[in-house]
Amino acid sequence: MFFRMVRGTFKRQWKKMVMIALTVALGASIATAMLNVMLDVGDKINEELKTYGSNITVVPQSNAVISKLYDVEDGEARDEYISQEKTGELLTIFWANNITDFAPVNEADVQLDGQSVKLIGTWFNHHLAFEKKATVYQRDTGIVNLRSWWDIEDGEWLDEQKNSASDLAMAGASLAKEKNISAGDVISVKADNAEKKLTVVGVFDSGDEDDSCIYTTLAAEQELMGETDRIEKIEVSAITSPDDELAVKAARNPSLLSGDEYDLWYCTAYVSSICFQIQEAIPEASASAVRQIADSEGKILEKTELLMTLITFLSLIGATLGISNLVTSGVMERSSELALLKAVGATNSQITLLVLTEITLTSLAGAAAGYFLGYAFAQIIGQSVFSSPIEMSAMAAFLVVVLIIAVTLVGSIPAVRILLRLRPSEVLHGGH
Numbered sequence: 382m383f384f385r386m387v388r389g390t391f392k393r394q395w396k397k398m399v400m401i402a403l404t405v406a407l408g409a410s411i412a413t414a415m416l417n418v419m420l421d422v423g424d425k426i427n428e429e430l431k432t433y434g435s436n437i438t439v440v441p442q443s444n445a446v447i448s449k450l451y452d453v454e455d456g457e458a459r460d461e462y463i464s465q466e467k468t469g470e471l472l473t474i475f476w477a478n479n480i481t482d483f484a485p486v487n488e489a490d491v492q493l494d495g496q497s498v499k500l501i502g503t504w505f506n507h508h509l510a511f512e513k514k515a516t517v518y519q520r521d522t523g524i525v526n527l528r529s530w531w532d533i534e535d536g537e538w539l540d541e542q543k544n545s546a547s548d549l550a551m552a553g554a555s556l557a558k559e560k561n562i563s564a565g566d567v568i569s570v571k572a573d574n575a576e577k578k579l580t581v582v583g584v585f586d587s588g589d590e591d592d593s594c595i596y597t598t599l600a601a602e603q604e605l606m607g608e609t610d611r612i613e614k615i616e617v618s619a620i621t622s623p624d625d626e627l628a629v630k631a632a633r634n635p636s637l638l639s640g641d642e643y644d645l646w647y648c649t650a651y652v653s654s655i656c657f658q659i660q661e662a663i664p665e666a667s668a669s670a671v672r673q674i675a676d677s678e679g680k681i682l683e684k685t686e687l688l689m690t691l692i693t694f695l696s697l698i699g700a701t702l703g704i705s706n707l708v709t710s711g712v713m714e715r716s717s718e719l720a721l722l723k724a725v726g727a728t729n730s731q732i733t734l735l736v737l738t739e740i741t742l743t744s745l746a747g748a749a750a751g752y753f754l755g756y757a758f759a760q761i762i763g764q765s766v767f768s769s770p771i772e773m774s775a776m777a778a779f780l781v782v783v784l785i786i787a788v789t790l791v792g793s794i795p796a797v798r799i800l801l802r803l804r805p806s807e808v809l810h811g812g813h
Contacts, residue, residue, distance in 0.1 A: 397707055397710070397711050398739075398743045400707055401703075401704060401707045401708070401740065401743045401744065401747065402743050402744070402746050402747035402750070403747065404700055404703035404704055404707065404747070405700055405704065405743070405744045405747030405748055405751060405785060405788070405789070406747040406748070406750045406751035406754060407696070407699075407700065407751065408696050408697050408699060408700025408703075408751065408785070408788065409700075409747065409748040409750075409751025409752055409754075409755060409781055409785055410751040410752070410754035410755035410758055411692065411693065411696035411755065411758070412693045412696060412697060412751075412755065412780075412781050412784055412785075413751060413752050413754075413755025413756060413758070413759065413777060413778075413781050414755040414756075414758035414759040414762060415689040415690075415692050415693040415696075416689075416693060416774070416777040416780055416781065417755070417756075417759045417771050417772075417773055417774055417777045418689060418759055418762050418763070418771055419685075419686050419689045419690070420774045420776065420777055421763075421771050421772050421774070435482075435483070435527055435616035435617050435618045435671060436617070436618060436619060436621065436652060436670060436671050437616075437617035437618075437619055437652065437655065437656060437659070437668055437669070437670055437671065438614055438615070438616060438617070438668070438669055438671055439463070439614060439615035439616075439617060439659055439663065439666050439667070439668045440463075440613070440614045440615075440666065440667055440669075441461035441462060441463055441613075441665060441666060441667070442461075442664075442665055442666060442667045462608070462611035462612060462613060463485075463611070463612050463613075463614075463615065463663065463665065463666050464610055464611065464612075464665075465485060465599075465610045465611065465612050466610065467662075467663045467665075467666070468483075468485055468509070468511075468612070468615060469509060469511025469513070469518060470511075470513075470659075470662035470663050471483055471615070471617065471659060471662065471663075472509075472511055472518035472520055473511075473513055473518065473662055474655070474658040474659060474661070474662050475647070475648070475658055476619070476650050476654070476655050476658060477518075479619050479620045479621070479650050479655065480617060480618070480619045480655075481526070481618050481619065481620060482522050482523070482526040482527050482617075482618045483522055483527075483615055483616060483617040483618065484503050484504040484507070484522060484523050484524050484527055484615070484616055485503060485504060485599055485612035485613075485614070485615050486501060486502070486503045486612070486613060486614050486615070486616055487501070487502040487503070487599060487602050487603065487606070487608065487611075487612055487613050488500070488501050488502075488613065489501075489502070489572065489602060489605070489606050491570040491571060491572055491595075491605070492570065492571040492572075493560065493568060493569075493570055493571075493595070494560065498556065498570070498593070498594070498595060499593070499594045499595070500570055500594070500595050500597060500602060500605070501591075501594050501595065501596050501597070501602070502596075502597055502598060502599040502600075502601060502602020502603060503523070503524050503596065503598070503599055503602075504522065504523035504524065504541065504598070504599055505523045505524055505525050505538065505539045505540070505541040505546075505598065506521060506523050506525045506538075506540065506541050506542060507521070507522060507523045507541050507599075508520075508521050508542070509521075509522060523541065524596075524616075525538055526618070527616060527618055528585075528587065528591075530587075530588075531585040531586065531587050532585065532586040532587075533583050533584070533585055534554055534557075534584045534585065534586050535557070535563055535564045535583065535584040536551075536563075536564025536565070536581070536582050536583035536584060537564070537582060537583050538551075538582075538583060539551050539582050539583060539596070539597075539598070540582075541598055545580075546598050546600075547598055547600045547601045547604065548577075548578065548579060548580055548601065549579065549580050549581075549582050549597065549598065549601075550568070550579035550580065550581055550582070550595050550596060550597040550601070551581065551582060551583045551584070551585055551595070551596045551597075552568075552581050552583075552584050552585075552595055552596075553584075553585060553586075553587065553591050553592035553593050553594050553595070553596075554584055554585065554586040554587075554592045555592040555593045556592065556593050556594065556595065557581075557584040562581055562584065563581070563584065564581055564582060564583055564584060565580070565581065565582075566580075566581045567579070567580050567581070568581060568595075570595065570605065572605050572606055575604075575605050575606075575607070576605075577601065577604065577605045579595070579597055579601065599612070615666075617659070617668070619650075619652070619655050620650065621650050621651060621652040621655060622649055622650045622651055623682050623683070624651060624652070624653070627642060627645065627646055627649075627651075628646065628649075628651040628652075628653055628654075630642075631643075631646045631651070631653050631654065631657075632653040635653075635657060652670040653670070655668075656668035656669060656670060697784055697788050700785075700788050700792070701788045701791050701792045702792070703792075704740070704744070704788065704789060704792030704793065705791075705792040705793070705794070705795050705796070708736070708740055708792060708793050708795075708796040709795045709796045709799065711796070712736065712796040712799050712800060713799065716803060719732055719736075719800065719803060720803055720804070720805040721805070723803065723805045724805040729800065729801055732800055733797055733800055733801075736793070736796065736797070736800065737789075737790070737793060737797075740789055740793055741786070741789055744785055744786070744788075744789040745782075745785070747785075748781065748782065748785040751781075751785075752778065752781060755781075756773060759771040759773070
């Protein structure tokens, strides 16, 4: 009898039920899209930010101390170096897979046409093969990805895989304009007791001080300066987790952490734990976060999640109001039928259960349609914003079901109040 009455309601009020299902589907689709994007957005935002440079700098330990004490910029204290062969140790740390790119960097003041110019030696698209304890680690890395925002105005990126790569260079846009340098030109740079001819393969616009520099391979800079196997710093780009209280506490002094705190910190991709592990792998080096970038990652992620939470909340409020209006009008249209049920002995709880069952079934059907629609929305967001698909989360599906049930129940409250106040004598005799 109960389900026959439910079926009868769907037949008589199918248009209103369809409207309720559509209202729920719209709210569920937005909630599904936002929750799935929010649960997957952390790594994608970090990956996106990694295209704008390194967030960790590794320098010789003594230079780091000098920089902190005397506010000396990295690279100005040239008396200490990191052995180039130690660079491969970055691939051996616990969070090696989170290190997306890295490149050693040497800076030197050279003469170009009688003018002092900064020459920067680094890796471009370097293939690193490193063996340790019978394990071979390999990675293609360099500034081609670390400086992906560079605009190549003339020529092309320096290809380090070419045999003549040690005689190639790239010139910054400002310097190229001042010296009338174009791709294909040969320039001669001089150090104290050496001179080297470099073929310019490309002119880049970085939008910063690099526009007045010359970039060449690390091997070419080392050969010119007589600094074989020595590097001044390593720029590292790593996918990290936003800092929380534990990360802040560990950044001050990891030795103050309890055993459980230390294990959790060490096994979480905080920028401080990655820096700590780099220093474990290269004891003579000091790794520190580029705070402007590291802090920005956490702030951008927090604001993005807050925005998506707000959108989800507002969409569910809209769905609640829509359900409330539709259910209330439906109950008022059926007031005679419901009053008759009361007159023949149905209790308030039985009638309320009947109405809530009808609305819940309708809402679940709308939620199912909304989930798949939200899946499509999430993929559109993922491809248009991050150029990659959004991974659908089981947690998001569970939350959507819980939220839709809550929205349905809250939206039905006004209708339930009308049901409880419904008096058969007044309705059936035309007094209501």
